[in-house]
Amino acid sequence: MMSRSLLRLVLAGAVATGGALLAAVPADASNAPKTVPVRLLALNDFHGNLEPPTGSSGRMVDENGNTVDAGGAAYIAAHMKALTDKNTIAVAQGDLIGASPLISAAYHDEPSVEFLGKIGLKVAAVGNHEFDEGYAELRRIMKGGCHPVDGCSPAGKWKGAQYDYVGANVLFKNGDTKSDALAALGHTTEVKQLMADWGVPALPPVSVKWMNGVPIGFIGLVTQTTPNIVSSDGIKDLKFVDEVKAANIASKLLKLVGVKAQVVLVHEGDQVTAGQSPDACSAVPGAGNRIATQVDPEIDVVLSGHSHQAYLCKVKDPAGHDRLYSQGGSFGRVITQVDLKVDVKSRDIDRASIVADNHVVTRTVDPDDDINDFVKLWKDRVSSVADKPVGKITADITNTAAPSGESPLGNLIADGQLAATKAGGNAQIALMNPGGVRAPLTYAGSPAKEGDGVVTYGEAFTVQPFNNLLQVVTLTGAQLKTVLEQQFTGGPNNQAFTKILQPSANLTYTYSKSAAWGSKVSDIRIDGQPVTDAQQIRVAANNFLVGGGDAFAGFKDGKDVWSGPLDIDAFVEQLGKDNPIAPPATTRIKVVD
Structure with missing residues (x-):
């Protein structure tokens, strides 16, 4: 029997509680529907763009082939609100922070992380830019506390992210290093074997969210090239291992506790043929496609990031079955919507039910008033520096x-x-x-x-x-x-x-x-x-x-x-x-x- 500590890890990361697992089983299974709906709304590579991005970074080719203005936190919030229903889980594929405009970067991206919590984000893979200020700073963003050098922002003591950060292929180099994720795994025979194949995780590898009585498992991955594209000092104690191997071990971890509906959130992707609809499968097979086609057949959906492109593709998994592989551009210009159904008995995703759509975050809708005020507040706070x-x-x-x-x-x-x-x-x-x-x-x-x-x-x-x-x-x-x-x-x-x-x-x-x-x-x-x-x-x-x-x-x-x-x-x-x-x-x- 799997330990309660492992269940806690699988439910919501290294330090979350596990009460939701017991509460999620329907009281009268005989009246349960055969399938239940789940909607995923995904963002990637936001990079702290609270204000509408300018120039080419603020334009996007839409489904009709028109280039339109897109992005901006208040518009993201408006579109998210319109797309969100009672079946929705909001997720992200990394680089939500880092390489950010001054409005966010001046306060170590706390405003952006707070915004993402306000729009309901639940799980995010780490991207390479989450490590721009090092692992210790990423943990502060996750857990809370004031910056060790610059102190608290004008908003006061930082409370931490309201969503789970996951990264299954981010490990400690030293196998003896203490780890929140390792402490939560328990010591069953199965887990010990997995850890022998894996290593010591520096971040929670997975997060599970319940929706309509079924668990959905999310596996986080970041490009294994991260050490080549961030400063070495901040990650000197970490190693970034092969994405496919880490995903497959994380998938086994989820299966050990009966989580069969599995989604990979990976900060790696491919380039595209320019000028295509965001709904086209225009991705040129590369590093992202390798991951999407090679990870365990138990994994049903692969949502990607990193390359700042928009595409919706069907690829074959190792068992020869179709699997969704997508990305939603960058800078908050696209929200990827994935509608699917989960079989209540098997608790697995019916892949034939999956329908995906890349929504361009147009600026022709009314911006969300609360987020508009939130952005204006931070813009005012930073203006004395920014406008000099x-x-x-x-x-x-x-x-x-x-x-x-x-x-x-x-x-x-x-x-x-x-x-x-x-x-x-x-x-x-x-x-x-x-x-x-x-x-x-x-x-x-x-x-x-x-x-x-x-x-x-x-x-x-x-x-x-x-x-x-x-x-x-x-x-x-x-x-x-x-x-x-x-x-x-x-x-x-x-x-x-x-x-x-x-x-x-x-x-x-x-x-x-x-x-x-x-x-x-x-x-x-x-x-x-x-x-x-x-x-x-x-x-x-x-x-x-x-x-x-x-x-x-x-x-x-x-x-x-x-x-x-x-x-x-x-x-x-x-x-x-x-x-x-x-x-x-x-x-x-x-x-x-």
Whole structure:
């Protein structure tokens, strides 16, 4: 017989109570219907977009092929309210927080987590961005308490998320580490065997929600590439294992306690053919499809995230049966609705009953008044910081890559990072990862009425929202060449696609499009002087790159690490120099065939 502590884990995560299990069985089973309805409403990759996102991030192709304005917390709430019925469970597939606008990020995303609780979210997989500030901060967001450095927000002591965060493939590296999830598992023979195959979970792996007398099990997964895309210090005690293996073990855990209706919430997905309806199966099979087709046949539905795309697909599970595989875009622009029926006797999902629809969160409906007021409150709280002018520009400075891979904004950021690290860290060059340049700087004034060409702190923060620490390391010339080679596919670090690091103005080199990996980069120069293999070079970058992020493992060979200011502070300081600033040229890298 399974222990009560295991039941508690399965019901609602590592520390929830298990009373609902006993109360959920119908008093008169003979009068029970053969099937009962369940509706899932899913969000993914919200990224703290409480205000309606702007530019292309705030537009979505709808079911009719029209591009419409979409997103914004008050509109999400209105659509959720319209779609919610008594059979509804609201879920999410990660990156609800992190890389967020200042309105949320200034308070460590507490406003966004509170909003998600207000609209009824019950279970969410962790995404990679949930780890942006490290595992300890994620636990604070989950459990409550004021930030250890910045203290309480204007709302007072943080009470914790009102929904369960789950992550079955997030484990402790040290098998002796104490774990809330491990403590709740119990010590039955079955569980001991599962743990031998699994490891020590750092997060609750599953959550079970009862609806209409039947249990629905939710398995959380995050991309196993997370260590490559978040800062290493915050997750140094964690490992992120294969999603399929973890899902299959979690599925067995659910089956041990009789939970056969199973849904995977996975923060991994695929790219799509552009311009398709959000209801089309336009996903190009990749990492997400691998998970959706390989996880245990007991799993009925796979809801995905991470790639910021919208699609509804039927894929085959390992037993050859159809299984729903979907994603709902990003930034709160799409709500995925899944209607299904659960057989009361078998407690399994009738897959033939599954109907899915990706609803675009249009702004043609009346916004929810309460959430509108909630967003306005937080906007007012942050406005004194966000609206402060920090510099001037002569024209748009974009993060769009030139043929060389450089962007004007990436180059400007690299120049600022070099300037900010010269004195203390003796930096000679700087390199910036392009994925960390999140938005362009636009010349036209914003609703804050700062005026054309004026850059506010809020606009600068939108460009650099991660609060990464700038660091300087010593690399040899040969090691620098290795780092630059790691920009391209084909190397041992499995770089998924070419990522050109943005160089400071004094670093130039040539790369060949046709040369083999390892021989692509040549003629590296610093301040016009050729770099030799044995030369000692002080290289500035953010701590994400220095920790080997984005598959730039060569940075981890650096010595004599020096830590300096935050990247946003260096960027703001750069924006305050030489005003007004013109877009930098993108001629630091020469490309040859």
